[in-house]
Amino acid sequence: MEPSKEYLFKYKGFYFGVITSPEYVATLEDFEIKDSDIFIATYPKSGTVWTQNILSLIIHEGHRNGTENMDNMQRIPWLEYRTDNKDYTALPLPRVFATHLPYYLVPRGLRNKRGRVIYITRNPKDVMVSFYHFSKFISSLEEVPDFNIFMERFLAGKVLASSWLDHVAGWYSHAEDFNILFLTFEEMKKDLRSAVLKICDFLDRKLSEEEVDSVVRQATFENMRKDPRANYENLPDDIIDKDKGSFLRKGTVGDWKNLMTVAQNERFDNVLGEKIKTLPIKFIWDINDEM
Numbered sequence: 001m002e003p004s005k006e007y008l009f010k011y012k013g014f015y016f017g018v019i020t021s022p023e024y025v026a027t028l029e030d031f032e033i034k035d036s037d038i039f040i041a042t043y044p045k046s047g048t049v050w051t052q053n054i055l056s057l058i059i060h061e062g063h064r065n066g067t068e069n070m071d072n073m074q075r076i077p078w079l080e081y082r083t084d085n086k087d088y089t090a091l092p093l094p095r096v097f098a099t100h101l102p103y104y105l106v107p108r109g110l111r112n113k114r115g116r117v118i119y120i121t122r123n124p125k126d127v128m129v130s131f132y133h134f135s136k137f138i139s140s141l142e143e144v145p146d147f148n149i150f151m152e153r154f155l156a157g158k159v160l161a162s163s164w165l166d167h168v169a170g171w172y173s174h175a176e177d178f179n180i181l182f183l184t185f186e187e188m189k190k191d192l193r194s195a196v197l198k199i200c201d202f203l204d205r206k207l208s209e210e211e212v213d214s215v216v217r218q219a220t221f222e223n224m225r226k227d228p229r230a231n232y233e234n235l236p237d238d239i240i241d242k243d244k245g246s247f248l249r250k251g252t253v254g255d256w257k258n259l260m261t262v263a264q265n266e267r268f269d270n271v272l273g274e275k276i277k278t279l280p281i282k283f284i285w286d287i288n289d290e291m
Contacts, residue, residue, distance in 0.1 A: 003158050007142040014102055015162045017141065020081050025105070028080060033109030036094040038203065039117045040076070041101065043167040044160055045130040046122040047185040048098055050221065052076045054188075054196060055096055055118075057215040058205055064214050094203075100161045103170045103177070113179040116203065119171050122185035123283040124164050124276070125256035125268060128154045132259070151264060155271045165275055172280055186253050186284035192216050254286035 008015045011022045040055065042048040052072045056063045060075065077088070079099040088095065099106065110117065132150045135141040141160060144150040150159075157163030172182070181202040188195040193216045200207055207215070217223065260268070276283065 003153065004142050008160060012105060013162070014105060015158070015160055016080065017160055024082065025080055028101070028105065029108050031079070031107035031109070032089075033107050033115045034093065034095060035114055037110075037115035038094055038096045039079070039106070039110065039115060040096070040098045041106070041117050041119045041171065042098075043121070043127065043164050044100055045127045045134060047120045047188060048100075050185075050188070050219070051118065051120055051183075052096075052098055054199065054215065054219045057219055058196065058200060058203070058207065059094065059096065064211065064218070100167075102162070102167055103174045111177045113177070115179065117178050117180040118199065118202070119180055119182050120185060120188075121168050121182070121281055123253070123256075123285055124272065125260065125265075125285065126185075126253065127164060128268075129256045129259050131159065147259060148264065151260075151268065155268065165272060165279075168281075169279060182281075184281065184284070186287075189221075189253055189287070190284075192219060252287065253284055254288075257286070 003015065007018060009018060009022060010016075011025050016022075016025060038055065040048060040051045042051070049072065052075075056072060056075050060068065063075070076096045076098050077091075079097040080101055088097075106117075109115070128151060131154065132144070132147055135150070136143050144153065153159050154164070157166065161167060171180075175182070181198065183195055183198065193212065196212060196215050196219070199205075200212070256265075
């Protein structure tokens, strides 16, 4: 069953939401990269907004001190989903962008190791369950009431951002083309301080112990959910349906167990299980699992 054209369009084999256009996406390969640019690249529902907030806190002292009242989306815009006509060349350096683009559609300038990419993965069962809840809340996504139908679309790559496996495998197998740091949602959840220090090291950012403490404290999922600048609460009503959830829902590891039946879990494993094992990532399926 093909996804509705009312909500998604395909460009070079990849599904985009209709809040952008094929014409705009086509311009991105020629988007001019600055050496100081930073990109957060993810498959949807893998910790993008969380990482946006962490980077904002690391890079912008005003955000860390609570003296700047600016939303995450203004500070770290979405490359392929422009919601305004802001001139990206005028953004203060370093420019930071968020993207769900696959490796082959990002600006060509990133490929010769200019700029930096932080790629976050999350275990795909939690991604899928989070994506299912998210589709009810975001007006520009098709709401699929039946989880079984949604799961089949997800397994077939017939959702926003197409195949989870292709996205992750593509970025990992072309890592040598990019200046890239790989992190997992689960390691961030388990030891946020270590993840923050890895990001600082990757970005050549020197923060004092107190500053790192401040970043870690403010970037916990629980504190982020309370901060309107960080939690996308201020998105307009034509984009979100506030009665049907929130942009940041649980942010846990293993929530898939609360929704997926034994049969659904077996179906998932039959389709993706062996392929997941070929990826160079040790996935954590439950918060109590050992890293």
